Amino acid sequence: MSDSQDSPVPLDSDAVAAYLRLHPEFFVDHDELIPELRIPHLPGEAVSLVERQVKLLRERNIEMRHRLSQLMDVARDNDRLFDKTRRLILALLDAGSLEEVVGAVEDSLRHEFQVPFVGLILFSEFPLGVGRTVTSAEAHQAIGSLLAGGKTTCGVLRPGELEFLFGAAEQGQVGSAAVVPLSYQGLHGVLAIGSPDPQHYKSSLGTLFLSYVAEVLSRVLPRFAAPLRSVR
Numbered sequence: 611m612s613d614s615q616d617s618p619v620p621l622d623s624d625a626v627a628a629y630l631r632l633h634p635e636f637f638v639d640h641d642e643l644i645p646e647l648r649i650p651h652l653p654g655e656a657v658s659l660v661e662r663q664v665k666l667l668r669e670r671n672i673e674m675r676h677r678l679s680q681l682m683d684v685a686r687d688n689d690r691l692f693d694k695t696r697r698l699i700l701a702l703l704d705a706g707s708l709e710e711v712v713g714a715v716e717d718s719l720r721h722e723f724q725v726p727f728v729g730l731i732l733f734s735e736f737p738l739g740v741g742r743t744v745t746s747a748e749a750h751q752a753i754g755s756l757l758a759g760g761k762t763t764c765g766v767l768r769p770g771e772l773e774f775l776f777g778a779a780e781q782g783q784v785g786s787a788a789v790v791p792l793s794y795q796g797l798h799g800v801l802a803i804g805s806p807d808p809q810h811y812k813s814s815l816g817t818l819f820l821s822y823v824a825e826v827l828s829r830v831l832p833r834f835a836a837p838l839r840s841v842r
Contacts (some may be wrong), residue, residue, distance in 0.1 A: 615786050627754050631761060633644070639774065643802040692819070692820055694718070694722045694723055694821050695822065695823060697715065697718070697720040697722065697814075698715070698719075698722065698823060699822075699823070699826050700806060701714040701718065702714055702715070702826055702827060702830050703826075705830065705834075707834055708709065708738060708741075708831070708834035709740045709836060711827070711830055711831065712732075712740055713728060715728075715730055715823075715827065716728055716730060717803070719803060721798065723803075724806075725803045725804070726804065726805060726806060727776050727783070727784050727787070727802075727803065727804030727805070728802070728803055728804075729742075729775040729776045729777075729800075729801070729802035729803075729804070730742070730800075730801050730802075731743070731744055731749070731774075731775070731799050731800050731802075732744075732792075732798065732799040732831070733745065733746045733749055733797055733798060733799050733800075735782045741791070745828070746797065749774075749800065752770065752771065752774040753771050753774055753775065753789070753800065756771065756789050756800070757797065757800065758792070760790065760791055760793050761791075761821075762788060762790040762817040762820060762821050762824070763788070763789045763790075763791075764786070764787070764788045764789075764811040764812060764813050764817065765786060765787075765811060765812065765813045766787075766791070766808055767786075767787050768785075768786070768788050769781060769782075772784050772804070774786065774803075775787065775789065775802040776802065776804055780804075783787055783802035783806055784805070784806065785804075785805060785806045785807050785808035785809075786804065786805055786808050786809065786810050786811040786812070787802055787803065787804040787805070787811055788802070788803050788804075788811045788817060788820055789801070789802045789823075790802075790817070790820055790824040792824055792827055792828040792831065793828055794825070794828035794829050794832075795832075796832075798828055799831065801820075801823075801824055801827065
């Protein structure tokens with residue numbers, strides 16, 4: 611059993627009021643508490659300028675706290691995203707074969723980034739024996755509009771594009787996707803990630819980390835797949 615003497619004695623309003631009467635300078639030494647006070651005003655009574663200022667300061671303080679909380683949440687998300695990206699980049703740089711490169715990308719996106727749908731397609735005129743390989747002509751016929759700009763595309767894609775990127779079994783489950791060409795001194799392939807939520811990958815979505823991964827992958831791929839260099 612706990613000793614009742616260790617429990618703090620709750621203060622009632624009379625005790626608080628008595629203390630403040632004996633210590634009228636309390637809020638001078640603790641002015642940070644002023645914005646937290648709630649002082650109601652009866653209808654028709656005038657509100658002093660000081661009271662109005664306190665009310666505005668309290669509202670601004672609440673708003674700033676809310677904004678700071680949002681910024682902290684974004685910063686934490688970016689830290690986690692950066693750490694996952696760093697590990698993936700290191701795995702790509704340490705890879706000793708094309709199979710390890712493809713495996714690192716797919717494992718990281720599916721398990722580290724928790725991406726439900728991943729499509730990594732390599733372009734080559736010859737079979738590479740690992741991953742999924744198509745010719746440049748086949749790719750341009752199916753997703754030519756997604757490759758034309760050389761930049762990341764986000765949003766809701768056409769059924770034919772989804773089937774090419776993710777396969778017939780998954781294309782009906784993908785609500786939105788982000789697609790980035792793998793291009794460095796030639797077009798080596800395409801990387802696509804998808805979500806069942808049509809609003810998840812919007813056209814305004816920031817794609818800095820995905821583009822960064824694609825840039826590194828584009829430079830690593832030709833080391834292990836010579837035929838990729840000839841695809842333009």
